[in-house]
Amino acid sequence: MTGLRKWQADCLEHAKSHYLRHRDFFVQATPASGKTRFAAEIAKWLLEEKLIDFVICFAPTREVVAGMQRTFSIVLQQRFGNVIASVGAAYTYQSMEYQSEEFWDIFNNFRTLAIFDEIHHCAGHDPLLSNTWGQQIIRYIQDQATYTLGLSGTPWRSDDLPIALARYSDPEGRLICDYRYDLQSAVADGVCRAPRITLIDNPLIRLVEEKENTESVRGFSCFSQLLSESPVSYEDLLRHDDILNAVLDIGIHQLNAVRNTTPQAGGLVVATDIEHAQQIAEILHDKHQTYVVVTSKTPKAQQLIDQFRHDHTSWIVAVSMISEGTDIQRLSVCCYLSRIRTELHYRQVLGRILRKMGTEDREAWLYVIAEPTLRKYSQRIANDLPEDQSTLQAKKLQDRLTKSHADNANGNTEDTKENEDHPFSATKQNGKHELQVTEPPLLTLSFSQYYRQYLLSLI
Structure with missing residues (x-):
């Protein structure tokens, strides 16, 4: 295992001093920066100093748990997991809610370090205003553990409840972090890729509504206007084949460009549900892309994810399976097609493509439909590093889209003649909206800027 990154070594020294006086240590470190490795180093130091007997970790998913067990075993050079002599x-x-009383006795009978990965999942200051996991922490760990370590890349909750074990300033109510490592620093240090976000929109949309023997036609200049002034929903857009083709074409084009220099690079498509994932998979199949689909209903899904982590398959289509903490370094392109529109989820998905593979692996690309809420979140990210002046112009993206349709029609990715424009409109038939082709082509508005200290502005 390689040596510690600068931020990990610096944070380790802060933790050593902090634990001499305090029980709880809270670290906010941007996704993909190496929080698990840092946590394992903290555990190693406490064990070597004979300040603790055991280390108990909690994380949001089994995939993250498996990754923690691998990392801790290597760093500690000891057994780590549900085996004898761990x-x-x-x-x-x-x-948590299924553990026996004997399990929780560990925190009373032994000196224990409790580590919580992505602890923002646990709401818990007041038992009456806590979620189930926060209640378990209050009841069994908060006053019993010898030391605690809280980790989060996005330390806030959509319901605005306080995070378990966290401290807040009074009266401002701002989260107090014992150590903070933001994405601006991670990009500057070469720890994370720089995110490039592209919003995909259309300047000319027609909504045709048929009622008995009449029909009305309304025009819209962007998705935002369509969504606010018509019955068409964001999920309608996500499920429309022409829109999916457009978004996936752009993602495929970018991934092909990356794979020219990094052949093992892969792409992630975040789907809305299982049916949606299958729809996306069919489109990728038609475009001669290699892919794997993982959902909660997929047999041996974790094995498929681990296989994708190490093979050369181009795309992984996922429904709630590739989320926070999932470590697949080769992911560098993402098409965000989820109906979930919370800032927490959006930023966590972006974090899946920020983990670097090498020194020249500097950028990651996220493509998203220009829905107003997601546009707002994207603009916040874009505003965080205004000194980054790199932008992808709309005209260039139009050319790319047109070429991509021609490439896929011919079953290749070589240079071809531009084909006819491939736009769409919206039609309502028998009470159901149906999007259809019209003029002109999809216009993509984009900005390609880094984050800068986005967590600071939200605390």
């Missing part, structure tokens, strides 16, 4: 183990937050 120095510790990792569990999901979901498992």
Whole structure:
């Protein structure tokens, strides 16, 4: 295993001093920066100093738990997991409510370090205003553990409840972090890729509504206007074949460009549900792309994810399976087609493509439909590093889209003649909206800027 990154070594020294006086240590470190490795180093130091007997970790998913067990075993050079003579183990937050009283006695009978990955999942200051996981922390760990370590890349909650074990300033109510490592620093240090976000829109949309023997036609200049002034929903856009083709074409074009220099690079498509994932998979199949689909109903989904992590398949289409903490370094392109529109989820998905593979692996690309809420979140990210002046012009993206349709029609990715424009409009038939082709082509408005200290502005 390689040496510590500068931020990890610096944070380790802060933690050593902090734990001499305090029980709880809270770290906010941007996604993909190496929080698990840092946590394992903290555990190693406390064990070597004979300040603790055991390490108990909690994380949001089984995939993250498995990754923690691998990392801790290597760093500690000891057994770590549910096996005899282990120095510790990792569990999901979901498992908390099913643990026996004997399990929780560990925190009373032994000196224990409790580590919470992505602790923002646990709301818990007041038992009456806590979620289930936060209640377990209050009841069994908060006053019993010898030391605690809270980790989060996005330390806030959509319901605005306080995070378990976190401290807040009074009266402002701002989260107090013992150590903070933001994405601006991570990009500057070469730890994370620089995110490039592209919003996809259309300047000319027609909504045709048929009622008995009459029909009305309304025009819209962008998705935002269509969504606010018509019955068409954001999910309608996500499920329309022409829109999916347009978004995926752009993603495929970018991934092909990346794979020219990094052949193992892969792409992630975040789908809305299982049916949607299958629809996307069919389109990727028609475009001669290699892919794998993973959902909660996929047999041996974790094995498929692990296989994708190490093979050369181009795309992984996922429904709630490739989320926070999932470590697939080769992911560098993402098409965000989820109906979930919370800032927490959006930023966590972006974090899946920020993990670097090498020194020259500097950028990641996220493509998203220009829905107003997602546009707002994207603009916040774009505003965080205004000194980054790199932009992708709309005209260039139009040319790319047109060429991509021609390429796929011919079943290749070589230079071809531009084909006819491939736009769409919206039609309502028998009470159901149906999007259809019209003029002109999809116009993509984009900005390609880094984050800068986005977490600071939200705390």
